[in-house]
Amino acid sequence: MRELKVGLIGGGFMGRAHSLAYALAPIAADIGATVTKEVLVDATPELAATLAQQLGWRSSSTDWRELVERPDIDIIDICTPPQFHAEIAFAAVAAGKHVFCEKPITNDSAEAARLTQAALDAGVVTQVGFNYRHAPAISFARDLLASGRLGTPLQFRASYLQEVGFGADPNRWRASRATGGSGAVGDIGSHIIDMAELMFGDIRRVSARIRTMAVGETGWAEEGGQVDDDGRIDDSGVWLAEFANGALGSFAVSSYASGRKNRVYFEADGTKGSVEFNWNSREELKVSYVDEAKDHKGFRTIHTNNEHPDGWWRLAGLGTGYPEISAIQFQKFVRAIVDGGQADPDFGHATHVQQVVEAIIAAAASDSWVDVAPRQDRS
Ligand SMILES: NC(=O)c1ccc[n+]([C@@H]2O[C@H](COP(=O)([O-])OP(=O)(O)OC[C@H]3O[C@@H](n4cnc5c(N)ncnc54)[C@H](O)[C@@H]3O)[C@@H](O)[C@H]2O)c1
Numbered sequence: 001m002r003e004l005k006v007g008l009i010g011g012g013f014m015g016r017a018h019s020l021a022y023a024l025a026p027i028a029a030d031i032g033a034t035v036t037k038e039v040l041v042d043a044t045p046e047l048a049a050t051l052a053q054q055l056g057w058r059s060s061s062t063d064w065r066e067l068v069e070r071p072d073i074d075i076i077d078i079c080t081p082p083q084f085h086a087e088i089a090f091a092a093v094a095a096g097k098h099v100f101c102e103k104p105i106t107n108d109s110a111e112a113a114r115l116t117q118a119a120l121d122a123g124v125v126t127q128v129g130f131n132y133r134h135a136p137a138i139s140f141a142r143d144l145l146a147s148g149r150l151g152t153p154l155q156f157r158a159s160y161l162q163e164v165g166f167g168a169d170p171n172r173w174r175a176s177r178a179t180g181g182s183g184a185v186g187d188i189g190s191h192i193i194d195m196a197e198l199m200f201g202d203i204r205r206v207s208a209r210i211r212t213m214a215v216g217e218t219g220w221a222e223e224g225g226q227v228d229d230d231g232r233i234d235d236s237g238v239w240l241a242e243f244a245n246g247a248l249g250s251f252a253v254s255s256y257a258s259g260r261k262n263r264v265y266f267e268a269d270g271t272k273g274s275v276e277f278n279w280n281s282r283e284e285l286k287v288s289y290v291d292e293a294k295d296h297k298g299f300r301t302i303h304t305n306n307e308h309p310d311g312w313w314r315l316a317g318l319g320t321g322y323p324e325i326s327a328i329q330f331q332k333f334v335r336a337i338v339d340g341g342q343a344d345p346d347f348g349h350a351t352h353v354q355q356v357v358e359a360i361i362a363a364a365a366s367d368s369w370v371d372v373a374p375r376q377d378r379s
Pocket residue numbers: 009010011012013014015041042043064079080081082084102103104129130131187
């Protein structure tokens with residue numbers, strides 16, 4: 001069987017999740033290759049060595065430039081803060097490596113488009129870490145929409161709420177655009193934009209409001225928290241969207257929603273039925289069909305198992321968590337490499353999501369509806 005050797009850059013929160021996921025991916029299904037966790041790169045020799053040992057990597061390094069040039073490495077996996085993503089990804093693509101990059105691939109959609117083109121020119125497989133969409137219940141919802149079982153898409157409502165803003169370290173990299181922070185819209189909003197486009201197709205235009213927390217966490221900052229001048233980020237946002245197919249969308253994100261741990265939620269309505277998903281009950285999809293008998297109308301709860309896309313276990317209810325959905329995304333990535341195909345979601349899709357993020361920020365700043373750039377055809 002083919003062996004794929006991975007070099008991971010950045011062994012923090014996501015580096016840990018990816019390390020778990022690479023171990024799970026080839027065990028849970030035949031993915032056509034073995035995956036070897038070859039090198040872990042981090043900022044200092046001590047940190048890199050400690051993390052490599054703990055997370056199960058064969059060796060460690062502080063030099064990502066040397067790593068991407070190594071002929072024995074097949075995959076470069078980028079888990080650093082976002083301001084380093086593009087430079088590493090361009091170098092990896094130029095060296096002919098397949099690249100998995102955490103979201104956002106960059107906070108600049110023009111740069112994302114150039115990176116996408118560079119990867120296409122090099123003929124390498126790319127994938128971005130929109131991991132939540134790989135929950136089998138979400139893949140099932142996507143299939144219900146794609147097959148027409150829910151009819152014509154009508155309305156999509158989504159939110160991603162956390163309470164991580166309260167008391168957060170003001171010097172964390174996420175706190176400023178200058179250190180790679182994407183704001184709540186870019187950081188967590190990008191996941192629900194990804195899900196919306198997965199299910200309803202591309203977003204055509206948006207109108208929005210965003211807010212930044214005042215120092216001392218006493219309320220929203222003056223002037224609606226306009227974010228760009230001092231590099232501060234948006235901590236909260238709401239936006240309306242119109243999809244290219246005419247469907248409507250409404251979205252909310254916040255890092256200041258007390259009691260909300262990691263609440264990713266959506267509802268999608270079609271002319272023949274609706275679905276509801278809550279990450280905190282991530283194995284379940286609630287489904288309602290219009291053509292149900294009058295005395296049975298209402299939502300039923302489907303517990304996903306291996307009858308559903310990407311499900312691992314015959315027995316529903318065993319538990320599907322963060323490591324599992326991260327592993328599912330690597331199963332698809334490795335399969336795309338082995339089969340010589342394209343992964344999904346790839347850098348081209350990441351570029352479009354970033355364009356939506358930028359349109360939301362621009363709509364908030366201009367107090368108007370803003371068109372989203374149409375998705376570029378593959379060339
Ligand atoms: N998909 C998801 O669910 C999800 C969740 C959290 C974070 N993320 C994304 O993952 C990325 C990393 O976030 P995180 O929370 O893991 O950050 P983190 O701060 O926990 O970890 C970043 C790691 O990168 C290392 N690092 C920084 N600069 C480096 C460099 N130049 N070379 C090598 N190593 C370097 C740091 O020392 C640290 O170990 C971000 O892009 C973030 O948006 C995605």
